[in-house]
Amino acid sequence: MTTTNEAGTPAAAAPGTGAVPGAHPETLPDRDPRSPVAYDAILLVSFGGPEGQDDVLPFLRNVTRGRGIPDERLEEVAHHYRHFGGVSPINEQNRALQAALQEELRSRGVDLPVLWGNRNWDPYLADAIRDAHAAGHRKILAVVTSAYSSYSGCRQYREDLAGALEETGLAGELHIDKVRNYFDHPGFVTPFVEGVREALQRTHDQLGPDGDITRDAHVLFVTHSIPTSTAVTSGPPDAELGEEGAYGAQHRAVADVIMASAGAMSDVGTGGSAAQFAAVPWSLVYQSRSGAPTTPWLEPDINDAIEALAEHGTKAVVIVPIGFVSDHMEVMWDLDEEAMETAQEKGMYAERVATPGVHPEFVRGLIDLVQERLASPSNPEGGTPCSRPALTPLGPWYDVCRPGCCANPRAVKPAVAGLAP
Ligand SMILES: CC1=C(CCC(=O)O)c2cc3nc(cc4[nH]c(cc5[nH]c(cc1n2)c(C)c5CCC(=O)O)c(CCC(=O)O)c4C)C(CCC(=O)O)=C3C
Ligand SMILES: [Fe+2]
Known part of the structure; x- marks a missing residue:
């Protein structure tokens, strides 16, 4: 087994300790999924939000899809959005983050496009993936706008990406991984x-x-x-x-x-x-x-x-x-x-207090997380043990989610970027 980096394993989990939380070395496939990959595109993955009064109900129907919540109930949540003209600031914030990430990569001499797709609003993940494939990309590294482990913030995005591959008929054509949960980066x-x-x-x-x-x-x-x-x-x-x-x-x-x-x-x-x-x-x-x-x-x-x-x-x-x-x-x-x-x-x-937004430290940190995973000449550390900064004893978190991680409360669905199931 390769020792390229301890990428799949939190720091607290010293090699050789039997009682490592969440480590299932016996389930690792032949090719260690933690090895650096020559990704050819970065995909910023987010929640999405409405951009006008007409978007509000369709957006909320997307968020609550499959749960049969009547429009009258959705209208109760809608008034937060209505109060601000039906516009969530989240898409504009993601456009700014996408541009900042692109600029940070460029300044490091890394020639990778930063694409963007959402769970609940345009640009949808399926469209982003279809466009990525049409542009010739095959190995995608996702950066999700959620830092912690939870169903909504982690597994659901991994399921959404698997669903988008299915919907576009690109399963097996496109490989999608995701940077580790970065709460303590x-x-x-x-x-x-x-x-x-x-x-x-x-x-x-x-x-x-x-x-x-x-x-x-x-x-x-x-x-x-x-x-x-x-x-x-x-x-x-x-x-x-x-x-x-x-x-x-x-x-x-x-x-x-x-x-x-x-x-x-x-x-x-x-x-x-x-x-x-x-x-x-x-x-x-x-x-x-x-x-x-x-x-x-x-x-x-x-x-x-x-x-x-x-x-x-x-x-x-x-x-x-x-x-x-x-x-x-x-x-x-x-x-x-x-x-x-x-x-x-x-x-x-x-x-x-403000959230990270496009704070230069946050932008640099997300690109550091990309470079941790990237095997390329532009990454001097790729393929060798690289620094995986983490400020709490819990991290650095897993690059590849463990089986059963952040379980879906409603169903078992296919998901990318994890060890099956
Ligand atoms: C953990 C978590 C995050 C953080 C991680 C992450 O960022 O992903 C997050 C983010 C967000 N949640 C958001 C909006 C909404 N979340 C809802 C509903 C829910 N969120 C949940 C959890 C989370 N949500 C849960 C357990 C539900 C119950 C229904 C369900 O199980 O899904 C609903 C439905 C109405 C309602 O029930 O209130 C809305 C409209 C927006 C967009 C804001 C904008 O528009 O600017 C963002 C970034
Ligand atoms: Fe939410």
Whole structure:
């Protein structure tokens, strides 16, 4: 067996340890799927969003496809979109990310096109794949706009890609892999560290000379709630990462490292306050719950958390949307409208930190992730053990998803970029 890189295995899983979470070496096929590949195109894979009032209902029908949710119910969710003219910012953000990724590759002398396709809106994945094939591409590396392990954020995209291959009749013609989940990659984490530090600095100033940031402020790391039944099955089946599964464990590990780094960064012109930042209390909370009220989802909801903190005398909250890569509708509505209003009602000072978006560190980080996987003359590290940066003890995460990883709660479907099934 090749030792090209430990690409399929988290750092915590030292070679030779029998109890490696999620490692199934016996199921590896003949050709190690973790070996570098001469990819000929990069595919940015995202959720998609409506771009006008007429798009809103068709978009929501796509999102909830196969679940028979009546339009009247969808119209309840639609009002978030309607409020902003029926336009989600997510597509524009992805166009900007696509262009930034292309420019980063060009500046490194890597001649690969960055294509773009969505799960729920134009440009759809099937169209992107059809165009890629027509342009002569055969080996595609997907970069998904979701950093964590969950059904929605990982396996569902892998199923969507397999479905797009099926729909276009290109299964067997096109090979599609995906870069590892990058929740703890420095490119994803660093923009949040900067944002938290700046927000805590302003919060510190706001609290004034009588304030004590470690007593009066609280950092709320927030991510998308998911049903508890799919949280527990997120990540490899035998990972044993607790009731919230890999999804919860990854978010907690990221929050931990952000807090430690926000306090550790240099303290120019802050009068020494940054050293206290690591001691500010924090919690992981959830947003955007949907589905039947009887189905348990991850809690607490961010609004309930803000109210509870207010009861305990907390005067300021810093909201950090670590679950998302851009300031899309879930951020604009659920945080900037709803959570901010809750904080305001309670008379609290509140700030919402930016998501990575097209932060240069994030763009560089995503292209570093591409280069980890690329066998080409332009990648000096390709084909040899390459650096796989990861800031938490959980990572670096798997390049190739383990069998049964992030199980589909409704059905078993074909999926790319994983070890079968
Ligand atoms: C984990 C996760 C992420 C993060 C990972 C990732 O980024 O993928 C995410 C992202 C997003 N979710 C988004 C929008 C929606 N999500 C919905 C529904 C749901 N999301 C879920 C989970 C997640 N969602 C779940 C378990 C459901 C229940 C129904 C189901 O099991 O599918 C619904 C249906 C209506 C509703 O139920 O509220 C909408 C409209 C947008 C677009 C925003 C924009 O337009 O700017 C984005 C980026
Ligand atoms: Fe969602």
